[in-house]
Amino acid sequence: MPAMDNQSLKPTKEQIIYANLLLMGMLAGIIIMIITYTIYLTGLLPSHVDMQIISANWGKGIHEYLEITHSPQGWEWVTLLGKGDFINFIGFTLLGTLTIICYLVLVRGYYREKNWIFATISVLEILVLSLAASGILGSGGH
Amino acid sequence: MLNARMFPIGRWLFLLMVVVMSCPAIASATETMVGGAPSKPWWFWPIILFFFCLVLGVLAVMAGVGGGVLYVPLVSGFFPFHLDFVRGIGLMVALAGALAAGPGLLRRNLANLRLALPVALIASTFSIIGAMLGLYLSRLNPDLIQTCLGGTIVGIAFLLLFSKNTEKPVVTKQDAIGLALGLQGLYWDDGARESVEWKTHRTLLGLFMFILIGLLAGMFGLGAGWANVPVLNLVMGVPLKVSVATSKFLLSITDTSAAWIYLNRGCVIPLIAVPSIVGLMLGSILGVRILAVAKPKFIRYMVITVLLFAGLKALDKGLGLGFLG
Numbered sequence: 001m002p003a004m005d006n007q008s009l010k011p012t013k014e015q016i017i018y019a020n021l022l023l024m025g026m027l028a029g030i031i032i033m034i035i036t037y038t039i040y041l042t043g044l045l046p047s048h049v050d051m052q053i054i055s056a057n058w059g060k061g062i063h064e065y066l067e068i069t070h071s072p073q074g075w076e077w078v079t080l081l082g083k084g085d086f087i088n089f090i091g092f093t094l095l096g097t098l099t100i101i102c103y104l105v106l107v108r109g110y111y112r113e114k115n116w117i118f119a120t121i122s123v124l125e126i127l128v129l130s131l132a133a134s135g136i137l138g139s140g141g142h
Numbered sequence: 143m144l145n146a147r148m149f150p151i152g153r154w155l156f157l158l159m160v161v162v163m164s165c166p167a168i169a170s171a172t173e174t175m176v177g178g179a180p181s182k183p184w185w186f187w188p189i190i191l192f193f194f195c196l197v198l199g200v201l202a203v204m205a206g207v208g209g210g211v212l213y214v215p216l217v218s219g220f221f222p223f224h225l226d227f228v229r230g231i232g233l234m235v236a237l238a239g240a241l242a243a244g245p246g247l248l249r250r251n252l253a254n255l256r257l258a259l260p261v262a263l264i265a266s267t268f269s270i271i272g273a274m275l276g277l278y279l280s281r282l283n284p285d286l287i288q289t290c291l292g293g294t295i296v297g298i299a300f301l302l303l304f305s306k307n308t309e310k311p312v313v314t315k316q317d318a319i320g321l322a323l324g325l326q327g328l329y330w331d332d333g334a335r336e337s338v339e340w341k342t343h344r345t346l347l348g349l350f351m352f353i354l355i356g357l358l359a360g361m362f363g364l365g366a367g368w369a370n371v372p373v374l375n376l377v378m379g380v381p382l383k384v385s386v387a388t389s390k391f392l393l394s395i396t397d398t399s400a401a402w403i404y405l406n407r408g409c410v411i412p413l414i415a416v417p418s419i420v421g422l423m424l425g426s427i428l429g430v431r432i433l434a435v436a437k438p439k440f441i442r443y444m445v446i447t448v449l450l451f452a453g454l455k456a457l458d459k460g461l462g463l464g465f466l467g
Contacts, residue, residue, distance in 0.1 A: 009330050009337060011251040018255070019248035022394070026241040030423065037416040051184040054413050062226040063281060066408050074406045088412035092405060095237060099398045106255070117323065121259050125266065125395070132270050132402035 014109035018102045025098040033091030045084035074135030100129045184413070187221060192417035194221075195235075199425015200432060202239075205445035207302065208393065209422045210236030210365030212445065215295045215452035218288075219459075223414060225288060226280055229363030230409030231418050233273075233401040236365030238419045239426060240393035252387035254327050257342070257380065261388075262395040264349055265356035265366070269396050272360025273403035279361075289460030291362050295453030298368050302446050305372050313343045313379040320345040320378075329384055340381050348378035360400035365393050 011019070039045055049069040057065050066073065072080060080086040103126045110119035131137060195209075198216065202209050214232040218225050247253035280287045316326065326341035342348070351373045359366035370389035374380040380388070404410060458466040 009251060009328055011249060012255070015248050015251070015255055019245040022241060022248070023245035026238075026245070029241075030238070030420070033416055034420065037412065037420075040412060051413060054411060055182070055184040055187065058227060058411060058414065059222045059224055061224055061280065061284060062277070062407060062409050065224070065226075071408050073408050085412050088416060089405075092234065092410060092412075092415070095234070095241060096398055096402055096405065098241060099395050106259075118256070118259060121263055125259070125263050128263065128267050128270070129395075129399055129402070132266075132399040133406075135406040137270060137274060137403060137406075 012109070014106055017105045017109075021102050021105065022098060025094060025101070029091050029094040029098070032094060033088065036087045036091055040084040040088060043084065045082060045087065047085045048080050048083040049085060096133060100126055100133070103129070187223075188414055188417045191217070191221065191414055192421040195418050195421030196425040196428070199422040199427075200429040201425075201441060201445055202422070203426050203429030204432065204441040206442065207445065208236055208365040208367040208390075209239045209426070210363060210397070211298060211368050212449070213418065213422065214363050215291065215449065215456055217418075218291070219452045219455045225284060225291070226277065226404075226409050227411055227414065229276065230401070230404030230407070231411070231415045232363035233359075233365070233397050233404055234410055234415055235418050235422050236363075236393055237397040237401050238423060240365075240390055240397060242423060242426070243390045244394050247387040247391050250387075251329060252383060253391035254384055254388050256323070256327065257325050257374070257384070258388050258392050258395070260323055260325075261349065261352050261374075262392050264352045265359065265370075265392065265396040266399040268353050268356030269360035269400035270403055272357035273363075273400040274360075275357070276361035276363075277403070277407060277409075285460045285462065287361075287460075288456055292453050292455070292457030292460055294358060294362055294364070295449055295456060297453075298364075299446050299450040299453055301368060301372065302442075302449070305376075307371065307375045307382050307385075309383075310338060310340075310381050311375065311379040313341050315343065316341040317343050317345050319349075325378075327384070329381070331383070338381055340379070340384060342378045342380060344377050344379070348373055351377060356396060359396055360403070363400070363404065365397060367393060 040047065049071060053069060057068050060068070065071070072086075077086045077089045081090075103122050107119055107122045107126070110116075110122060194217075195213070198212050199209060202212055210232045213235050214228055217223065217232070218228040221228075244253065248255070276287060279290075320326070320342035323345070325345060326339070328337055328339050330336075331338050351369075355366045355369045355373065358364065358369065367386075367389050370392055371382075371385050374385035374389060375382050401410075455466045458464065
């Protein structure tokens with residue numbers, strides 16, 4: 001076995017920043033989800049879709065469900081932030097955008113190292129995740 | 143002393159699993175009998191789901207599998223939710239679990255960024271295609287996706303049963319792609335008290351296999367740890383510890399892209415998504431504590447049996463055979 005190389009065994013600076021960002025974002029996301037769900041269940045904010053209607057239709061396919069409940073697709077939920085059910089999307093969105101934010105740190109690190117292969121891979125990943133998040137591919141067509 | 147403690151915990155877990163698994167099945171049966179409008183108040187299923195996911199989280203940790211791979215077949219089999227919602231929430235569950243595990247794995251240098259980045263780019267791109275394909279097929283014929291899911295779950299159960307991972311694979315010569323990407327590293331093995339050097343081989347084949355993994359993860363909302371680990375370990379020659387840690391970290395990227403497709407399409411209903419995510423995360427925390435005094439091997443076989451049953455049930459439902467109710 002090779003001799004222990006302390007430097008190689010340690011995580012890189014970018015790796016630590018990535019880990020810290022991930023930890024803070026994940027904790028914030030979970031706390032936000034619990035708070036917004038409590039607001040939703042206690043009825044502090046009115047719901048866009050009545051819970052009884054949701055439970056009567058959650059066995060139907062997504063297209064039928066959206067038509068019956070008049071639920072939004074893509075980022076249209078932002079216009080319904082005053083509704084108890086849709087404030088829950090703040091937590092979901094935070095969890096979904098965390099990786100994109102963390103990748104920005106990696107791009108900076110690889111750019112400084114002049115590691116063009118991994119800087120390109122990181123930029124491409126940001127583009128892929130942003131495309132998925134944009135709603136261009138995921139929404140519409142119902 | 144330890145054995146005396148292990149037996150009641152194993153028995154307790156087994157009983158808990160039987161009770162929790164039977165709860166939704168019994169409730170579902172009574173609901174079917176009533177027919178038409180749901181006979182249960184709106185809060186009934188989210189509460190059952192929370193406790194179900196709590197136990198699922200405990201079992202997932204002890205069986206060494208991800209939450210998503212248990213969540214999708216079991217919840218779609220025993221709860222009244224449509225598969226579109228179960229797949230969307232299954233991805234959010236797998237994503238939350240991966241995000242929670244990521245920081246620790248990165249700090250301990252077990253999850254390798256260099257290894258994860260190229261693989262994640264391929265898997266996340268194809269998981270978007272998988273998610274879109276899954277939603278399209280579901281609209282075309284929901285039974286088709288149910289049947290495919292059943293077949294995949296049965297395959298995963300056999301993979302978990304027969305796959306023999308290698309602790310430290312021997313890689314004599316690194317291939318050109320692995321060398322160009324710098325897919326090698328060093329990690330500290332606490333058990334053996336030594337540093338272990340590793341490098342990849344068959345890198346191109348491994349990268350191609352992540353196309354299929356991404357497609358399946360997106361299409362069925364399963365997460366993909368069950369496939370990531372064998373490919374990294376058995377195909378590419380990455381040590382098991384690094385494979386498991388990198389796979390878990392990888393899910394936080396792969397599942398993000400597929401989860402967005404489902405989220406944007408409206409497949410994540412907060413009423414059932416939040417109890418699922420929180421239940422599974424709390425269950426995972428509990429599972430880590432119980433793991434120290436329980437028999438994981440017994441739990442692993444139990445979970446594989448349940449997965450096999452859930453897969454056969456999905457196949458039965460998709461093909462309209464009606465053998466399993």
